[in-house]
Amino acid sequence: GQNIDQPTEMTATEGAIVQINCTYQTSGFNGLFWYQQHAGEAPTFLSYNVLDGLEEKGRFSSFLSRSKGYSYLLLKELQMKDSASYLCAGPRRDSNYQLIWGAGTKLIIKP
Amino acid sequence: NAGVTQTPKFQVLKTGQSMTLQCAQDMNHEYMSWYRQDPGMGLRLIHYSVGAGITDQGEVPNGYNVSRSTTEDFPLRLLSAAPSQTSVYFCASSFYRGANTGELFFGEGSRLTVL
Numbered sequence: 001g002q003n004i005d006q007p008t009e010m011t012a013t014e015g016a017i018v019q020i021n022c023t024y025q026t027s028g029f030n031g032l033f034w035y036q037q038h039a040g041e042a043p044t045f046l047s048y049n050v051l052d053g054l055e056e057k058g059r060f061s062s063f064l065s066r067s068k069g070y071s072y073l074l075l076k077e078l079q080m081k082d083s084a085s086y087l088c089a090g091p092r093r094d095s096n097y098q099l100i101w102g103a104g105t106k107l108i109i110k111p
Numbered sequence: 112n113a114g115v116t117q118t119p120k121f122q123v124l125k126t127g128q129s130m131t132l133q134c135a136q137d138m139n140h141e142y143m144s145w146y147r148q149d150p151g152m153g154l155r156l157i158h159y160s161v162g163a164g165i166t167d168q169g170e171v172p173n174g175y176n177v178s179r180s181t182t183e184d185f186p187l188r189l190l191s192a193a194p195s196q197t198s199v200y201f202c203a204s205s206f207y208r209g210a211n212t213g214e215l216f217f218g219e220g221s222r223l224t225v226l
Contacts, residue, residue, distance in 0.1 A: 101153030
């Protein structure tokens with residue numbers, strides 16, 4: 001089936017840059033979503049990549065390579081409020097109505 | 112703007128009890144869905160709907176029912192609660208336009224414990 005893998009946890013320093021990777025076990029996602037989820041809260045949308053390449057949105061950028069089954073979220077000028085889990089998700093091959101989600105990467109920001 | 116409203120936020124049930132989680136959105140979204148989130152796992156889709164009168168099963172539908180009588184409301188019913196249904200439940204909606212779900216807007220979540 002389609003699986004999405006992300007690192008479980010990452011640590012970075014305030015003001016630095018961090019890259020969170022997301023890889024597919026099998027090919028065929030028609031685009032990839034990134035969401036942010038603070039502890040005890042609901043996920044909120046960050047980005048959607050449908051084409052290969054880098055999309056920049058302020059301090060956050062997201063990259064997609066469909067041929068390599070690989071995406072990353074790049075966070076620049078890290079702030080303490082960026083401490084959260086980051087979830088990637090892709091539409092199922094057989095149903096665009098359904099998303100398959102990675103387990104999320106917990107990002108810890110240290111002063 | 113209320114967005115997506117879920118109730119209750121917390122609920123404790125005994126095994127075998129039934130209950131309904133309510134979800135309402137005021138954004139005129141066609142697409143609505145229910146997810147459960149468990150530690151160490153990705154969000155898992157329970158049921159979804161692409162419009163009033165239309166529902167379908169997701170990845171983990173067993174033990175749950177849904178209905179979509181209006182565009183605004185999408186309740187999730189637990190038929191006979193089991194400890195395995197202890198989880199955090201999220202309702203999410205979007206302007207589905209055929210390509211994919213699009214940006215999902217989530218409710219605040221409902222934390223359910225089944226004893």
